[in-house]
Amino acid sequence: MTRTTVRLAIALAVMFALTAGTGFAVADTSKNSASKCKKYKYKIKHHPPGNPSNVQYIYVGSWSAVKAHKHNHGDKFIKKVCTKY
Secondary structure, three states: OOHHHHHHHHHHHHHHHHHOOOOOEOOOOOHHHOOOOOEEEEEEEEOOOOOOOOOEEEEEOOHHHHHHHHHHHOOEEEEEEEEEO
16 A cells, blocks of 8 residues: 555544544535535533533534523533534
């Protein structure tokens, strides 16, 4: 195998490991990719009411939902991910 092939294999393995089990693709944050993504979800660190020590990472479908979670539970925004290209 050439050095380029090995680098490509490593990059694909890392990409797969980062997205495995999430059901979402990692959003490309380059300037040209903004028009490619048609739908986003937002990952937040959620502190459930009544049991704030039971922290969970959840996805919500709108920025207003992120703001509501922050206001109501003190949740923290983690990242924006593309779910549909």
